[in-house]
Amino acid sequence: MRRVVLGSAIVVLLVVVVVAAQPPIAPPLVPPAPPALPGAPVIPPAPPGDARVPVQPAPLPVATAETPLSRFQPLAAYPQATQFAVRGALLGADWMAKMHQPNGRFLYGYVPALRQPVAGDHDLRQARAALALAQATKFSGDEKQSVLASQSVLALLATTKPAANDPNTRVPVQVSFVCNRVGFAALVALAIYELPNPSDKLTDDAERLCHFLRAQLRTDGSVHYTDGPTDAPPQIDPAGLNEFPGLALHALALSNRARPAEWKKDAVRRGVAHYAEVFRKKPHATLAATLTPAATEMYLQTKLPELANAALDMNDWLCGLQIGPTDAKTPQWVGAFRTTADAPATADAGLHLQSLACAYHLTRQTGDLAREAKYKAALADAVQFVCGVQFVDTNTRHFETSFRANMLIGAFHLSPTDGNLRIDATACAVTGLLRFLSSGAEGR
Secondary structure, eight states: OHHHHHHHHHHHHHHHHHHHHSOOOOOOOOOOOOOOOTTOOOOOOOOSOOTTSOOOOOOOOOOSSSSGGGGSOSGGGSOHHHHHHHHHHHHHHHHHHHHBOTTSOBOOEEETTTTEEOSOOOHHHHHHHHHHHHHHHHHHOOHHHHHHHHHHHHHHHTTEEEETTEEEEEEESSOTTTSOHHHHHHHHHHHHHHSSSOOHHHHHHHHHHHHHHHTTBOTTSOBOOSSOTTOOHHHHOTGGGGTHHHHHHHHHHHHHHHSOOHHHHHHHHHHHHHHHHHHHHSOOHHHHHHHHHHHHHHHHHHOOHHHHHHHHHHHHHHHTTBOOTTOSSOGGGTTOBBSSSSOBOOTTHHHHHHHHHHHHHHHHHHTOHHHHHHHHHHHHHHHHHHHHTBOOGGGOTTSOHHHIIIIITTOBEEETTEEEEEHHHHHHHHHHHHHHTTSSTTOO
16 A cells, blocks of 8 residues: 555656646737826726627726817717727727837737737738827827827838939839839828827928829829829729729828818819719729718818718718618628628728718718718617627637737727738728717717
8 A cells, every 4th residue: 555655646746847847838929018108098998798799888087188089078978889989999099009019010910819920911001000090199199109100100101212303202112013102102191190290200201292192193083003104003903993092082181181282172172073983883882981081071171062972972872881780691790881792891891980980070061961860870880890890808708818908909800700800900990980989970
């Protein structure tokens, strides 16, 4: 019996020694959460609830500065969609700040199930993230996020250079086959204009990028978004037709607000007219989503009715693509917009939300009560959908605590059926939610 007991003790001792000798398991390589600055908005914790849908957020702390965020006090007095949007935008911006790297770029994407980064980083998506973070810091007044957004802009500007024959023009370095020059220049300029207080030097650089965009304008109102001067852009890059011209016109519209010039007004007016006709012949959700902000911004500056009419017509069509609660095929997609007959939108759902919010703002300006009611109902469903694909406390409890805090909470995953993360998906969601919060539809 003694031998058996002694043998058992020896085995136990050996097991303990072997286990102790094993090297510690390295924690996941995740960026640490940025420390909160005094006066930065504190994101309220998510209360318990159904993990499948967004839950009613807790009241926000009292804002310490006169920012757009400060008017949502008390948050509980606002409609549910507004509560979701405020909390979703703040959480999303906080996650983007955690993904910001020392080189000024964002961690591009992540696969939570494998704890592995996603390959395929792209400058256009980095620029969209810089734009969203700039918009978020203007909304919240978060000083740290403002610094990070400025660093991202500077990193992106480093990939542009003065034009060889015109020092007042900045040209993206990469060819459009790698990163579309028109889209990139427009997004970087938009990010600069959306910073809370851009320096004169940064605004000068944004204007130089807009001078590059001016060189791409054609007399019929179109934007030449490929590099070859004799190219037919819709043939070289058919998908680009729905994205890059709208971004360019939006950048010129914001540029006109910062530094007015008649050529900018004329370019946006003619450009919207041209692409509204393109849309009438071949409607596309992305074209509506990128052209509407440009038309809306210039209408607010000029009150030209044709700009409002073009935007409202496109968003009437977009509303027809929204998935309603009676859709038995895709109940988890209620509130989203179909990009084709069968495929709902994924990472760019926030851009459709932005478009609809712009259109709602126009109805408040034009007094179109019928459209106002229709758009407001569609916006509530769209906000619900977008916030429903955000990682929050209640739908990440099966992950390890520090991992979910550092890598998941606040991010918008690609769709209800795809839990992977990409920086532009969160950026588009934050942009859309913030536009909703300034549209008038967020009111009590």
